[in-house]
Each structure stands twice: as structure tokens, then as C-alpha cells.
Amino acid sequence: GPKVLQIPSHQIIDMGQMVTLNCDPVSNHLYFYWYKQILGQQMEFLVNFYNGKVMEKSKLFKDQFSVERPDGSYFTLKIQPTALEDSAVYFCASSLGGSSYEQYFGPGTRLTVL
Amino acid sequence: QQKVQQSPESLTVSEGAMASLNCTFSDRSSDNFRWYRQHSGKGLEVLVSIFSDGEKEEGSFTAHLNRASLHVFLHIREPQPSDSALYLCAVSHNAGAKLTFGGGTRLTVRP
Numbered sequence: 706g707p708k709v710l711q712i713p714s715h716q717i718i719d720m721g722q723m724v725t726l727n728c729d730p731v732s733n734h735l736y737f738y739w740y741k742q743i744l745g746q747q748m749e750f751l752v753n754f755y756n757g758k759v760m761e762k763s764k765l766f767k768d769q770f771s772v773e774r775p776d777g778s779y780f781t782l783k784i785q786p787t788a789l790e791d792s793a794v795y796f797c798a799s800s801l802g803g804s805s806y807e808q809y810f811g812p813g814t815r816l817t818v819l
Numbered sequence: 820q821q822k823v824q825q826s827p828e829s830l831t832v833s834e835g836a837m838a839s840l841n842c843t844f845s846d847r848s849s850d851n852f853r854w855y856r857q858h859s860g861k862g863l864e865v866l867v868s869i870f871s872d873g874e875k876e877e878g879s880f881t882a883h884l885n886r887a888s889l890h891v892f893l894h895i896r897e898p899q900p901s902d903s904a905l906y907l908c909a910v911s912h913n914a915g916a917k918l919t920f921g922g923g924t925r926l927t928v929r930p
Contacts, residue, residue, distance in 0.1 A: 706864070706865075709862070736916060738916070738917070738918075740918075740920075746922075747920050747921065747922045747923075748907065748918075748920040749920070750917040750918060750919065753916055753917060760916070761916075761917055763917070796862065796863070798863075800916065803916045804850070804851055804911050804912060804916040805850075805851060805870065806916075807853075807865050807868065808865075808916075808918065809865070810855075810862040810863035810864075811862050812860070812861055812862040813862060
């Protein structure tokens, strides 16, 4: 099926530093998502993004988080500054359309904040 | 707020024996129901999507939706050891695209 890539696969940083997680979505997809999965817990929605704008975000999407996709390049999640509780696997997904369309997921980026 | 729960947490079956997984949701206005699979260290693979009451088959996977009872089931016909993975149920609304996930059922298929 369609492939979503995520770079890097692992990232270890010190608390307070900035981190950018990169997602290469399926080429003709228009909707983009980030989900967060803390070890041993449920996958949770963070944010979705369409036409250059955040469409919906959850309460997990703190003020320190931001997303963008400049000029059709990577869809990025930036955390500045990071906190210990940001340690998790972050999954990117993309879809051609809204809710009735399939979301295709990347393999995840494991973020460890020390 | 939507709550999605899955049972059992873990399930072990022998190769070739039907596996049945259960998912319950709380919001009756939910419209879209999906089953995903996640092999260890990998991303999510969509297995089957269902949008109306009844059954939907995709290969060896059959989803069964009963909105009145707030249940969606996944049946796996003749599972193989390679089907051992974490199975996730995800629910969403037509009005919004965000998926609400259950906690997953870890399936082990013994040879």
C-alpha cells in the first residue's frame, strides 16, 4: 500500500531542547496527522492539518507544539522546548481526503527526552 | 468524549483456528470504524474499514458492526503465525477525521 516515511526513527535529546520530527506523506495526499503513543498506552490523536492550517487539535497538543508543511515538503512536528512527558513514539499519517478516507501511517519516531 | 475499549487484551490461538476480537465505543453518532494491525516496531497497517451495520470482508479479515450495541468485531479466518501482532480498533466521525483508538488486542498465533 501507500508508504509514509518518518525521519528519524529514533531521537534522544535533553529536556528543554527543541526537536523537529519529519514526515514524508503519500505524494498526492492532502490531509496530515500526528498521533502520540506513550509506551504501554493507547495511541492518541494530536493534530490534523489541511490546506496549510490546523483543522483540529487535542489537549495533548500543547503550546510548545507546532506543525507545518512548507511548500509541499516534509510535514513536521516541532516541540520547543521539550519536556520529559514528551517521550513517546510519534506517528505521522496522511489521507487523500477527510474522515471517510483511509489514513496511512508511518513507522513512527521514538523520541526520548532525558 | 469518545471512549474505545478492546477485549481481550491478549489472545492466543492455534494456527488455522478463528480469532475473534471485540471493540466497544461510547459515541452512538460515530460513523467510521477501522481495524489496524501493528507488528512490533512497525507502523499501522489498515485491515478493514466499515461504515454501516453488518459485515465487511477483506481477505481473511471480517469486520462486523452493530451500532445499536456499540460493538464492532474483527474475525480473522485461518490465522497464521505471521498474523501475530497488536490489533487496534479506531473510530471516527464523518464530521471530523481524527481517529480514537482502543488499547489493542495482542494476538499470538501458535504454529
